[in-house]
Amino acid sequence: MAALIQAHTLSKIYNRHQADEVRALSEVTFSVEAGEAVVLQGPSGSGKTSLLSLIGCMTRPTSGQLRIGEKEVSRLPEPFLARVRRETFGFIFQQLNLLRDLSVLDNILLPLYPADLKTAEMHSRAERVLEQLNLLEKQRMKVAQLSGGEQQRVAIARALINQPEIIIADEPTAHLDSTLSKELLVILEHLKKDGKTIVFATHDPYVYQHRLVDRRFSMHDGVLRKAE
Amino acid sequence: MSARLKILEHALASMARRKQKNFAIIAVYTLTVATLASILFLTQALRNEAANVLLGAPDLVVQRLLAGHHDLIPKQYAEQIAKLPGVGKVTPRVWGYYYDSLKKVNFTLLGVNDASEPPLLAGHLPTSGRQCALGRGIADTYGVEIGDSLVLVDSKNRTLLYEITGLFSHQSSLLTNDLILLPEAELRRFFALPDSQASDLAVQVYNEQEVSTLAKKIKHQLPDTRPIGKMEILHTYDTVFNWRSGIMLTIFSSALIAFCILAWDKATGISAEEKREIGILKAIGWETSDVLLLKFWEGLAVSLSSFLLGTIIAYLHIFFFGAGVLGPVIQGWSVLFPKFDLTPAIDLYQIFALAGLTIIPYIACTVIPSWKNAVTDPDSVMRS
Amino acid sequence: MLLNPGILALLLGCSLAFAMLLYAAWLGLRILSRWDPQSSSEAQLQLERRTYLVSTLTNYAFSFEILSGLLFIFTLEDIHSLFIGAMCATGTLNANQIGWLVLLIKIVLFFTAAIWVHFNRLDQRTEDTPLVRPKYLGLLLLTPLVGLDLLLQYSYFTGLQPEIITSCCGSLFTLGSDSVASELAGLPVEPTMLTFFLAAGIFLILLVLCLSSKLALFRYLLFVASLGLFFVSLAAIVSFISLYIYQMPTHHCPFDMLQANYGFIGYPLYGGLFIGCLYGLLPGLAQLLPKTLSLHIEIEKTERRWLLRAFFAIVIFLLIVAGPILLGPFILLSY
Numbered sequence: 001m002a003a004l005i006q007a008h009t010l011s012k013i014y015n016r017h018q019a020d021e022v023r024a025l026s027e028v029t030f031s032v033e034a035g036e037a038v039v040l041q042g043p044s045g046s047g048k049t050s051l052l053s054l055i056g057c058m059t060r061p062t063s064g065q066l067r068i069g070e071k072e073v074s075r076l077p078e079p080f081l082a083r084v085r086r087e088t089f090g091f092i093f094q095q096l097n098l099l100r101d102l103s104v105l106d107n108i109l110l111p112l113y114p115a116d117l118k119t120a121e122m123h124s125r126a127e128r129v130l131e132q133l134n135l136l137e138k139q140r141m142k143v144a145q146l147s148g149g150e151q152q153r154v155a156i157a158r159a160l161i162n163q164p165e166i167i168i169a170d171e172p173t174a175h176l177d178s179t180l181s182k183e184l185l186v187i188l189e190h191l192k193k194d195g196k197t198i199v200f201a202t203h204d205p206y207v208y209q210h211r212l213v214d215r216r217f218s219m220h221d222g223v224l225r226k227a228e
Numbered sequence: 229m230s231a232r233l234k235i236l237e238h239a240l241a242s243m244a245r246r247k248q249k250n251f252a253i254i255a256v257y258t259l260t261v262a263t264l265a266s267i268l269f270l271t272q273a274l275r276n277e278a279a280n281v282l283l284g285a286p287d288l289v290v291q292r293l294l295a296g297h298h299d300l301i302p303k304q305y306a307e308q309i310a311k312l313p314g315v316g317k318v319t320p321r322v323w324g325y326y327y328d329s330l331k332k333v334n335f336t337l338l339g340v341n342d343a344s345e346p347p348l349l350a351g352h353l354p355t356s357g358r359q360c361a362l363g364r365g366i367a368d369t370y371g372v373e374i375g376d377s378l379v380l381v382d383s384k385n386r387t388l389l390y391e392i393t394g395l396f397s398h399q400s401s402l403l404t405n406d407l408i409l410l411p412e413a414e415l416r417r418f419f420a421l422p423d424s425q426a427s428d429l430a431v432q433v434y435n436e437q438e439v440s441t442l443a444k445k446i447k448h449q450l451p452d453t454r455p456i457g458k459m460e461i462l463h464t465y466d467t468v469f470n471w472r473s474g475i476m477l478t479i480f481s482s483a484l485i486a487f488c489i490l491a492w493d494k495a496t497g498i499s500a501e502e503k504r505e506i507g508i509l510k511a512i513g514w515e516t517s518d519v520l521l522l523k524f525w526e527g528l529a530v531s532l533s534s535f536l537l538g539t540i541i542a543y544l545h546i547f548f549f550g551a552g553v554l555g556p557v558i559q560g561w562s563v564l565f566p567k568f569d570l571t572p573a574i575d576l577y578q579i580f581a582l583a584g585l586t587i588i589p590y591i592a593c594t595v596i597p598s599w600k601n602a603v604t605d606p607d608s609v610m611r612s
Numbered sequence: 613m614l615l616n617p618g619i620l621a622l623l624l625g626c627s628l629a630f631a632m633l634l635y636a637a638w639l640g641l642r643i644l645s646r647w648d649p650q651s652s653s654e655a656q657l658q659l660e661r662r663t664y665l666v667s668t669l670t671n672y673a674f675s676f677e678i679l680s681g682l683l684f685i686f687t688l689e690d691i692h693s694l695f696i697g698a699m700c701a702t703g704t705l706n707a708n709q710i711g712w713l714v715l716l717i718k719i720v721l722f723f724t725a726a727i728w729v730h731f732n733r734l735d736q737r738t739e740d741t742p743l744v745r746p747k748y749l750g751l752l753l754l755t756p757l758v759g760l761d762l763l764l765q766y767s768y769f770t771g772l773q774p775e776i777i778t779s780c781c782g783s784l785f786t787l788g789s790d791s792v793a794s795e796l797a798g799l800p801v802e803p804t805m806l807t808f809f810l811a812a813g814i815f816l817i818l819l820v821l822c823l824s825s826k827l828a829l830f831r832y833l834l835f836v837a838s839l840g841l842f843f844v845s846l847a848a849i850v851s852f853i854s855l856y857i858y859q860m861p862t863h864h865c866p867f868d869m870l871q872a873n874y875g876f877i878g879y880p881l882y883g884g885l886f887i888g889c890l891y892g893l894l895p896g897l898a899q900l901l902p903k904t905l906s907l908h909i910e911i912e913k914t915e916r917r918w919l920l921r922a923f924f925a926i927v928i929f930l931l932i933v934a935g936p937i938l939l940g941p942f943i944l945l946s947y
Binding site for chain 1 (some may be wrong): 230231234235238241245504505507508509510511512513514515516517518605606607609610611
Binding site (some may be wrong): 267268271470473474477478516517520575576577578580581582583584585588589591592595596599602603 | 616617618620621622624625628629631632661664665668669672676682683686687689690691736872876
């Protein structure tokens with residue numbers, strides 16, 4: 001069976017042919033199997049985030065091929081990238097990127113708005129993830145009124161609402177204390193058990209040394225290597 | 229619920245969260261619509277009043293000109309005109325103006341001599357010497373009702389008392405508002421008019437298409453007269469009202485431009501917070517077209533609420549508060565008339581024109597800024 | 613020049629729409645010159661994003677152009693009282709030679725703009741956007757038409773002289789003069805009625821055939837039938853439909869039915885006809901598009917909706933036409 005994510009000589013250059021040209025990724029080739037948890041480690045500015053946003057279909061590579069499941073996405077027009085993003089990926093960002101003055105429920109439902117789903121279906125999905133993350137009682141509260149840990153769980157719930165195959169987490173523990181980091185990884189471990197594929201970018205040893213991680217890559221100046 | 233409606237719901241929710249920003253634009257938008265709508269409603273109402281007035285007007289009025297101004301017309305002219313083929317009844321009319329220096333208003337005094345009751349009259353027409361019927365405006369000016377007396381000073385400076393026997397109702401007050409009806413004989417005494425002459429002649433024409441031909445014939449036979457057709461008056465009124473409101477609208481266009489600049493500015497200068505939100509939406513799977521739809525709904529909500537609010541304000545302003553702000557500008561000639569209330573008259577056409585003049589500029593000003601926001605890079609939230 | 617609010621709104625709106633289209637056409641030209649779907653470069657991405665701006669601008673501009681037809685008629689109705697002898701919009705249109713030309717362009721714009729918007733939507737749903745080139749070429753052709761519309765409208769309105777005595781609908785659509793309009797009014801009722809219902813019948817039969825079969829021929833035939841039905845219906849409205857609506861044997865005006873006196877019945881009537889014919893034209897035109905797989909799939913998905921819309925619109929139109937003929941007290945055929 002083919003790997004779930006297949007990248008072949010992916011390059012990303014920002015501001016090409018200009019004075020401030022930045023080569024964020026050069027010729028990255030790697031693949032991730034379904035159900036795997038993979039970590040990209042490396043210092044900030046090494047290209048981790050660029051690689052994650054390429055994999056997550058947020059932007060297109062300057063050159064190279066990228067295959068998500070059966071679909072070649074490296075040349076897809078934006079609206080179809082958005083569709084792949086919506087249907088395949090769940091994102092957990094470094095900043096939580098929640099809309100603070102919306103309720104928990106509204107935040108979680110946001111990714112479903114553009115999809116043509118029945119209202120009942122939307123709410124049953126929301127109920128499922130809220131229950132999974134122990135947020136059912138808080139669903140009417142505004143995000144701003146929640147504690148840090150609860151907000152973290154809302155962000156995860158939002159990433160799960162569209163039932164993604166792949167979860168992308170960019171420095172998920174950067175703003176968390178050790179208790180919350182622990183809690184997060186427990187949740188992620190559950191998700192991995194459910195069969196989700198997880199791709200992390202992190203330089204937090206607690207994350208990349210965690211038992212749930214299957215493989216580690218290290219990035220440096222846009223070049224990807226297997227980490228020891 | 230379809231995706232469109234869900235995005236509408238989100239648009240309304242996010243507007244409610246940014247009340248202050250939206251308040252400013254809605255306030256100015258509303259004011260713009262209200263000003264424009266006031267001009268349109270007032271013009272339309274005046275046109276309607278004029279049309280109502282002319283509905284009962286004679287098909288042809290014949291005046292006599294002396295040295296270029298209106299003069300009394302001999303009664304035998306009436307007999308001459310009545311002999312023309314196609315002419316029905318010719319009625320000599322007696323009327324005049326009366327200025328009350330105390331109240332500083334101008335009235336029209338009209339003589340009546342037949343018993344036919346005009347419509348919209350409460351009570352009855354004056355029959356004997358010291359009786360009169362009034363328009364609403366005059367009754368309000370003096371605070372009198374049926375059964376009270378009206379004091380007038382005649383041309384020989386005698387103070388006369390008239391018993392009020394009839395009162396016109398509000399409808400079509402442009403016609404009756406400043407009107408006092410007296411028996412014709414009494415009116416002649418009042419103004420000291422000779423019995424053989426009248427103010428003008430009302431001519432009934434059987435076939436409407438013949439009016440202009442008859443007017444030509446009358447002018448030919450009686451060269452010192454001026455025949456005026458009903459349609460001529462109507463379309464003169466229309467031209468004048470249209471022209472006046474057009475001038476108002478043109479002057480007003482500077483305000484419209486100011487409003488557009490504000491709309492452009494508001495749409496361009498979105499806050500960092502809003503920009504971040506759009507980034508988040510795009511990152512979690514919204515397409516550019518979804519964000520454009522969101523912006524479209526926002527614009528529509530702003531437009532419709534301002535439009536509705538502005539229209540209602542204008543309606544109240546014109547029809548309940550007597551067009552206090554605009555009235556003098558458009559009415560123009562009638563500042564000396566007693567104040568009158570306009571009958572509400574709005575049609576779909578005005579709403580359409582109003583929408584064309586306000587909503588389209590707003591859309592044109594906001595479309596490029598909203599596109600700029602909508603194409604925010606989805607990975608901007610990851611790179612920040 | 614008449615400073616009437618409707619005229620001002622029309623000229624302002626059409627100018628803005630034209631300006632938006634000019635900008636969109638300019639963007640379209642730039643997109644055309646550099647479009648390269650094989651490239652994943654930043655420049656191509658920017659072009660793809662610009663296509664949204666072009667679509668949004670043209671959608672707004674074309675929506676206004678379509679609505680402006682209504683506003684145009686409204687305005688003509690409103691200002692007819694300024695022209696001695698004009699009893700309705702027909703009289704205003706006759707006030708100078710350009711009036712009817714403006715109306716014609718507005719009708720042409722309605723169909724072409726609506727077709728563009730629908731094909732644009734089709735194209736945006738495909739991953740390889742095969743219509744980019746034809747679409748922007750079409751935009752480049754339509755923009756001058758909108759400019760012409762604006763120009764003619766301007767010269768029409770500035771050329772209006774309120775003193776001119778115009779022939780109103782009573783005389784234009786009265787039997788006896790030799791204009792095209794009076795020939796329409798003079799068409800014998802019975803054959804016209806027969807032709808009309810025959811055209812409508814053929815249209816509906818072809819529609820049902822298209823719904824049940826994938827044969828391209830039926831779509832081409834439906835295209836022809838839509839065009840036929842459109843013109844036959846316009847003739848029929850002047851010839852006999854108007855008579856039934858006004859319940860008067862000599863009143864042939866096609867615009868009076870838009871007024872409040874007749875319960876605005878003209879709007880659903882014309883709305884049904886225009887929308888029905890538009891959606892009747894689309895499937896045939898779609899057959900002419902480049903036959904890429906992605907586009908083919910999208911056409912298959914949307915075509916049914918077009919056909920159903922055409923069906924319902926024409927049925928509404930026919931019901932409004934047939935209502936007064938079958939139920940009304942007015943009998944024409946015995947004249």
